[in-house]
Amino acid sequence: MEQSARWSDEVARTAAAFSVLLDGGWSPPLPGGGSTAARWSALAELGARDLPLARLAEGHADAVAVLAELDGPEPGPGARLGVWAAEPPTGRVAARRVDGGWVLTGTKQWCSGARACTGALVTAHADDGRRIFLVDLAAPGVSPRPGSWAAPGMAGSDTVDVELRDVPAQAVGGPRAYLDRPGFWHGGIGVAAVWAGGARGVAAALAGVVAAGPDPHRDAAWGSVDVALHALDAALAVAAAEVDADPHDDAGTAAGRAHRVRGLAARTGLEVLATVGRALGAGPAAHDGAHAARCADLEVYLRQHHGDRDLAALADDLRARR
Numbered sequence: 001m002e003q004s005a006r007w008s009d010e011v012a013r014t015a016a017a018f019s020v021l022l023d024g025g026w027s028p029p030l031p032g033g034g035s036t037a038a039r040w041s042a043l044a045e046l047g048a049r050d051l052p053l054a055r056l057a058e059g060h061a062d063a064v065a066v067l068a069e070l071d072g073p074e075p076g077p078g079a080r081l082g083v084w085a086a087e088p089p090t091g092r093v094a095a096r097r098v099d100g101g102w103v104l105t106g107t108k109q110w111c112s113g114a115r116a117c118t119g120a121l122v123t124a125h126a127d128d129g130r131r132i133f134l135v136d137l138a139a140p141g142v143s144p145r146p147g148s149w150a151a152p153g154m155a156g157s158d159t160v161d162v163e164l165r166d167v168p169a170q171a172v173g174g175p176r177a178y179l180d181r182p183g184f185w186h187g188g189i190g191v192a193a194v195w196a197g198g199a200r201g202v203a204a205a206l207a208g209v210v211a212a213g214p215d216p217h218r219d220a221a222w223g224s225v226d227v228a229l230h231a232l233d234a235a236l237a238v239a240a241a242e243v244d245a246d247p248h249d250d251a252g253t254a255a256g257r258a259h260r261v262r263g264l265a266a267r268t269g270l271e272v273l274a275t276v277g278r279a280l281g282a283g284p285a286a287h288d289g290a291h292a293a294r295c296a297d298l299e300v301y302l303r304q305h306h307g308d309r310d311l312a313a314l315a316d317d318l319r320a321r322r
Contacts, residue, residue, distance in 0.1 A: 014156035015116035032247025037240035040193035047197025052156030070173035086110035095124035129175030153300030182249035192265035221279035259314035266305035
């Protein structure tokens with residue numbers, strides 16, 4: 001009960017911070033418009049500060065980009081949006097045509113910001129293929145299921161299952177429009193930028209200790225972390241320039257680029273977690289609540305990268321280009 005209450009407090013804190021962030025005018029540039037590096041830097045900065053908040057902010061920013069790319073409605077004042085596009089085998093949402101539009105029915109899993117968002121872009125299976133729909137989360141038939149998240153890491157992101165029962169929905173684009181657009185891959189790198197920020201946030205604890213005085217083992221650890229973080233920063237900078245030079249992916253390189261950068265970001269995050277943990281020992285993990293929370297958040301969030309499955313997808317893309 002005490003643990004559940006603590007996680008509820010985290011959900012409420014993150015939701016409030018999300019509202020304050022967007023009400024304060026946070027709105028990164030759209031990808032591919034010449035300022036992609038600034039977009040990803042804004043996401044990384046949030047990731048370094050607060051990963052659950054960054055998760056919600058990234059979802060909102062991605063939703064805004066999807067709506068712009070697919071000629072959807074412009075979000076109104078006070079809108080807090082998510083993108084609920086996970087398609088695990090145990091969760092499936094069906095879209096059915098009705099007079100005047102569509103309704104969605106089913107259980108959507110991995111819905112971040114389930115009670116903090118005012119609307120969400122939700123993928124569902126229609127008679128003509130997989131589509132994405134804009135849903136007003138205040139509509140009847142939308143029921144979040146609290147309690148489906150068991151881990152302390154990323155608990156503040158309020159990622160739960162959401163039951164949809166004949167919920168009115170607005171189609172955005174046509175069949176497969178969400179998946180087939182170039183921005184799908186640009187958005188995937190936006191997530192990697194958040195991971196990069198999270199890794200930098202974890203590394204800050206080691207930087208603080210190293211600044212206090214020389215120690216050969218900790219200095220070596222910091223050097224290793226610095227190399228890894230700067231390599232990831234460089235990869236993000238190159239990727240941003242490439243996206244701005246070819247926003248519509250005429251060269252057909254967006255998928256491979258996204259897989260590379262996401263793979264590097266995931267590997268770097270895990271390396272930073274391990275290196276910082278070895279260098280600092282049990283002290284910060286046991287007595288520094290903020291650092292322990294950052295580590296737990298990053299450990300969970302990095303699992304959004306699908307490991308060898310995503311690396312194999314990169315190999316498929318490389319093979320097709322030979």
